[in-house]
Amino acid sequence: MATTSTSLESRVSIDRRIKDFTFTTFLSISIVASLAFIFYIIYRLYNNAGYLLSWDLVRFFPSYDIDTAGFQSSIMGSIWVVGFATLFAVPVGVMTALYLEEFAGKRNRFTALIELNIQNLAGVPAVVFGLIGLAFIARGPLSWGFTVGSAAIVLGMLILPVIIIITREAIRAVPPSYKEGALALGSTHWQAVNKLVIPSAIPGTATGSILAVSRAMGESAPLLLLGALSFVTFNPTGLDSGFTILPLAIFKYASDSREEYQVLASAGSLILLAILFAMNLSAILLRDYTLRKRNV
Amino acid sequence: MASATLISVLVTVGIVLSLLPTTFRLLGEITTQVFGTVWAPLFTPSQYGMAPLFTGTFIIVLIAMVIAIPIGLAAAIFLSDYATFNLRRIVKPILEILAGIPTVVLGLFGLYVVNPELVEKYWPIGEPLAYTAVGAGLMTGILIIPIIASVADDALSSVPRAMREAAYALGATRREVATKVVVNAGLSGVVAALILAFARAFGETTIALMVAGSYPKLSANPGDPMQTMASFIGFAGIGDAEVGSSAYNTIFLVGTVLFTVTLILNILGNRFISRFREAYE
Amino acid sequence: MSMISNQSQASKVATSEPKKGSNPMSSSTASRTPSEPLKFVDPVFTLKDVAVSYGDFIAVSDVNMQIPSHDITAFIGPSGCGKSTLLRTLNRTNDLIPGAKVHGSLFYHDADLYHPSASAVEVRRRIGMVFQKPNPFPKSIYENIAFGPKVNGRPKKSELDDIVEKSLKSAALWDEVKDRLNESALGLSGGQQQRLCIARSIAVEPEVILMDEPCSALDPIATLRIEELMAEIKKQYTIVIVTHNMQQAARVSSYTAFYVTEVNLTSDRRTGKLVEFNETKKIFSTPDDERTEAYVTGKMG
Numbered sequence: 096m097a098t099t100s101t102s103l104e105s106r107v108s109i110d111r112r113i114k115d116f117t118f119t120t121f122l123s124i125s126i127v128a129s130l131a132f133i134f135y136i137i138y139r140l141y142n143n144a145g146y147l148l149s150w151d152l153v154r155f156f157p158s159y160d161i162d163t164a165g166f167q168s169s170i171m172g173s174i175w176v177v178g179f180a181t182l183f184a185v186p187v188g189v190m191t192a193l194y195l196e197e198f199a200g201k202r203n204r205f206t207a208l209i210e211l212n213i214q215n216l217a218g219v220p221a222v223v224f225g226l227i228g229l230a231f232i233a234r235g236p237l238s239w240g241f242t243v244g245s246a247a248i249v250l251g252m253l254i255l256p257v258i259i260i261i262t263r264e265a266i267r268a269v270p271p272s273y274k275e276g277a278l279a280l281g282s283t284h285w286q287a288v289n290k291l292v293i294p295s296a297i298p299g300t301a302t303g304s305i306l307a308v309s310r311a312m313g314e315s316a317p318l319l320l321l322g323a324l325s326f327v328t329f330n331p332t333g334l335d336s337g338f339t340i341l342p343l344a345i346f347k348y349a350s351d352s353r354e355e356y357q358v359l360a361s362a363g364s365l366i367l368l369a370i371l372f373a374m375n376l377s378a379i380l381l382r383d384y385t386l387r388k389r390n391v
Numbered sequence: 392m393a394s395a396t397l398i399s400v401l402v403t404v405g406i407v408l409s410l411l412p413t414t415f416r417l418l419g420e421i422t423t424q425v426f427g428t429v430w431a432p433l434f435t436p437s438q439y440g441m442a443p444l445f446t447g448t449f450i451i452v453l454i455a456m457v458i459a460i461p462i463g464l465a466a467a468i469f470l471s472d473y474a475t476f477n478l479r480r481i482v483k484p485i486l487e488i489l490a491g492i493p494t495v496v497l498g499l500f501g502l503y504v505v506n507p508e509l510v511e512k513y514w515p516i517g518e519p520l521a522y523t524a525v526g527a528g529l530m531t532g533i534l535i536i537p538i539i540a541s542v543a544d545d546a547l548s549s550v551p552r553a554m555r556e557a558a559y560a561l562g563a564t565r566r567e568v569a570t571k572v573v574v575n576a577g578l579s580g581v582v583a584a585l586i587l588a589f590a591r592a593f594g595e596t597t598i599a600l601m602v603a604g605s606y607p608k609l610s611a612n613p614g615d616p617m618q619t620m621a622s623f624i625g626f627a628g629i630g631d632a633e634v635g636s637s638a639y640n641t642i643f644l645v646g647t648v649l650f651t652v653t654l655i656l657n658i659l660g661n662r663f664i665s666r667f668r669e670a671y672e
Numbered sequence: 673m674s675m676i677s678n679q680s681q682a683s684k685v686a687t688s689e690p691k692k693g694s695n696p697m698s699s700s701t702a703s704r705t706p707s708e709p710l711k712f713v714d715p716v717f718t719l720k721d722v723a724v725s726y727g728d729f730i731a732v733s734d735v736n737m738q739i740p741s742h743d744i745t746a747f748i749g750p751s752g753c754g755k756s757t758l759l760r761t762l763n764r765t766n767d768l769i770p771g772a773k774v775h776g777s778l779f780y781h782d783a784d785l786y787h788p789s790a791s792a793v794e795v796r797r798r799i800g801m802v803f804q805k806p807n808p809f810p811k812s813i814y815e816n817i818a819f820g821p822k823v824n825g826r827p828k829k830s831e832l833d834d835i836v837e838k839s840l841k842s843a844a845l846w847d848e849v850k851d852r853l854n855e856s857a858l859g860l861s862g863g864q865q866q867r868l869c870i871a872r873s874i875a876v877e878p879e880v881i882l883m884d885e886p887c888s889a890l891d892p893i894a895t896l897r898i899e900e901l902m903a904e905i906k907k908q909y910t911i912v913i914v915t916h917n918m919q920q921a922a923r924v925s926s927y928t929a930f931y932v933t934e935v936n937l938t939s940d941r942r943t944g945k946l947v948e949f950n951e952t953k954k955i956f957s958t959p960d961d962e963r964t965e966a967y968v969t970g971k972m973g
Contacts, residue, residue, distance in 0.1 A: 476770055551807070553803055553807045554807050554809065555768070556807075557803060557809070557869065558809070558819070560765065560796050560800055560873065561797070561800065561820035561824075561873065562793055562796050562823065563823045571819070571823070572819075576810050
């Protein structure tokens with residue numbers, strides 16, 4: 096029986112090929128554009144204000160004289176507010192996560208409700224947290240006014256759901272066999288959790304917390320409502336002190352149409368990006384370090 | 392430890408408590424006015440027509456979605472079906488970086504670069520000024536691209552390989568497998584991504600405030616400045632409205648609307664995610 | 673029908689593993705060693721020195737064989753011996769796994785399957801595959817079958833209806849589903865889903881249908897129906913089936929290839945090897961290799 100020569104060449108019709116090609120091109124362009132945008136933004140900022148970058152910017156305080164204007168008060172304000180917010184949110188968040196994962200009865204109405212609650216809180220717009228702050232903390236029952244303390248609580252509430260979710264995942268990632276092994280050796284539930292689960296979950300929690308904190312660093316909307324937009328020329332002096340934060344200092348300069356202030360705003364943006372970059376980098380390095388230590 | 396958990400409950404209660412009473416009090420006063428078309432609560436005489444806020448929010452969010460959906464989905468499909476393992480390792484962090492850009496900086500870019508150089512020059516309708524809705528829409532779109540990309544990628548990557556192999560075994564090309572089978576199978580996850588991104592765009596304050604301005608113009612032309620619900624709250628919150636006045640209470644009224652809408656959207660979005668997880672895990 | 677060119681040799685010179693009790697002088701025993709594979713006229717597949725590796729792990733190597741057309745060939749052997757891997761090279765499904773490499777030469781009729789100019793899409797259209805766990809798309813029954821033809825051309829609705837009906841009939845599923853074509857395919861039972869997958873493959877009119885343990889997730893009755901189906905459709909298609917169940921291989925196939933895992937004592941690496949390829953009758957009654965005999969008589973797992 097004679098066999099004809101078989102060809103395995105593509106018999107995909109032209110229009111399919113065109114669609115394939117167009118689609119692949121579109122995908123690649125999207126990815127490249129996303130990457131390029133990040134570089135472009137930094138390029139434009141640097142173009143605008145790169146010459147201004149120096150340690151003076153960090154040393155000086157805001158002033159109407161551009162030659163002596165700087166960001167010290169807002170950088171310190173950010174550190175104070177975010178610092179206290181972390182002090183508040185991390186312990187509460189970690190304890191909540193531990194409780195939900197280890198000690199609460201699984202699958203009852205109460206825990207399900209709480210989980211739903213946390214999921215929803217994670218999606219609430221940042222401004223709304225500012226509204227609570229305004230209604231209850233800065234004014235209303237607590238009436239702490241427009242202070243570092245109020246801001247710290249508000250920001251803390253904002254990152255609390257994120258920390259809870261991340262810590263829960265870190266706890267869940269601990270293999271149940273660790274715990275079961277400990278229990279089989281006679282330890283109590285609490286001992287097993289304390290000695291095994293918590294230490295294993297620390298790296299994931301720490302990394303996640305740093306990321307949550309860096310997010311808090313970049314927030315602007317909620318603290319707009321808490322008086323952080325004022326022209327503050329001093330570093331915070333305590334929880335009851337007035338303050339401003341870096342994102343809002345940038346915002347303030349940007350709202351001014353004079354060109355010198357626009358340059359300052361760009362410079363401030365570069366500083367903010369640098370701080371965030373440093374925080375995220377340390378989170379990644381921390382994660383890699385702990386992973387490597389664990390695998391030794 | 393259980394008491395720590397209660398704090399999170401307290402927070403929710405707090406939100407609701409802060410918003411509702413003032414809202415009702417205010418609504419009592421101004422119910423009929425809400426349907427007007429002029430929004431000027433902080434002026435005297437105050438007017439409370441919410442239409443401009445609705446249109447402003449709607450237009451900006453719409454533009455944001457139009458920008459973000461194609462690019463976000465493209466990134467997600469790229470990651471789940473086109474990228475090699477190494478490419479994925481590079482691209483995922485890039486999207487994380489994009490997600491980490493603070494809204495102030497995006498707003499700055501919109502104000503200094505997009506509005507003057509792009510919109511003012513090329514927008515065909517009307518006379519765009521320093522503040523435009525389309526600029527805010529563009530930057531908000533960039534803000535939410537990573538949300539769509541990562542949630543959709545999670546969904547699409549969870550579609551079992553066997554399903555892809557079956558489609559390939561029928562002589563389909565990579566594009567056909569990705570678009571006709573994978574997206575179809577992961578659809579509830581993709582929908583979740585879109586809903587969550589929409590909610591995020593809806594609640595974005597800083598970008599709208601910096602790029603679209605603070606003038607609640609009722610218009611259908613995105614080249615005009617506009618005010619969204621969220622940017623109104625930001626704007627009014629800076630100023631010094633007297634506590635307890637109607638003007639002050641409007642902040643909470645709008646806040647209630649904002650909170651309610653995003654709450655519903657988030658519940659919906661999370662529902663879709665659980666539906667998706669049940670199917671494939 | 674294929675014709676076997678018989679290369680029986682009376683002398684056992686080429687036999688490396690003489691069967692216990694065989695009479696070296698007998699001229700009626702056809703003997704074949706792995707180095708003298710069965711030859712067919714116009715084989716569908718020709719494999720020469722084929723090996724498959726993932727990175728530096730070699731899954732299977734030294735495969736030399738031909739696969740006849742319009743018949744059922746079975747790959748059997750203990751688990752992990754690379755038979756599924758080998759099957760997947762036949763329609764380039766392994767391309768989808770990063771790091772997979774195919775060595776040696778694999779010909780489909782007279783065309784090199786892995787030639788740079790060969791289109792994987794075209795290969796897979798001609799050589800279909802049915803998988804271990806039935807995997808219908810989460811669409812309607814109709815849409816599942818229609819997917820292949822729609823993607824490969826622009827059939828009109830009436831043509832599509834015909835194709836769907838024909839394929840479902842060929843897969844012995846038509847009567848059970850003809851009234852609910854628009855319902856989700858996920859509502860069918862396991863056996864029905866697998867027949868749906870077979871119908872789905874048939875709809876694109878392949879020449880070959882590869883089956884990777886198609887019945888392992890099904891109950892005995894469903895299995896039987898699929899085996900009957902296979903016997904029916906082999907008149908039109910070439911079938912290569914990987915199966916864990918050697919009784920199944922004995923029931924349905926005409927030719928059987930037996931594989932084992934060889935452990936490299938120095939590197940502790942396991943590699944699959946083709947031990948024997950022969951008519952099924954022979955493999956299950958008087959196999960050439962003692963390892964084959966051990967396996968089919970149940971002495972070896």
